[in-house]
Amino acid sequence: DAGVIQSPRHEVTEMGQEVTLRCKPISGHDYLFWYRQTMMRGLELLIYFNNNVPIDDSGMPEDRFSAKMPNASFSTLKIQPSEPRDSAVYFCASSFRDGERYFGPGTRLTVT
């Protein structure tokens, strides 16, 4: 298996633009997580899905952030409009039931 796949690996955008981050979980995994990592706040859970259904989105910073999981093999995290304070590394992770969480390589987002 190729592991969790994220795209793009790097994204540079201007303030106010829409940003879409993509994630393909490991086949067969039924949980998917979106995390954000910054120097100031460390690793934060934004939202997680079980069987494509959002279970807990209490970590989503504000309405500018939205996440979808239209099917078991694809999820997106969208920021609209983006702001400089959104600059961070965004990780997607997946797991099967209560098993080990596998992290993707991350997307480094820079908003100028």
Added chain:
Amino acid sequence: AQSVTQPDIHITVSEGASLELRCNYSYGATPYLFWYVQSPGQGLQLLLKYFSGDTLVQGIKGFEAEFKRSQSSFNLRKPSVHWSDAAEYFCAVGPVGGYNKLIFGAGTRLAVHP
């Protein structure tokens, strides 16, 4: 409230030396505890986990950790560090509102001198 503290932000050791990374937690019941490692430009990889039973847990890459309830600690150890162990290490505790929600510590960055 649940929390995880990693007191050391940076640690430097010589190759071949022993290593201990500290992790303290605050949790209302018996926690699930985890150690993850993050190499530069990579995602997090699970080193080991504690759910119950033997308080000394063996993980991958020669790492082990010991759960000490009386000290609310879950320190990570390795008897002899290799240069490839240079990375950032994260302790995590859960479940928070269910198994699949973890709280991560701020991380400890390990540098290894040759």
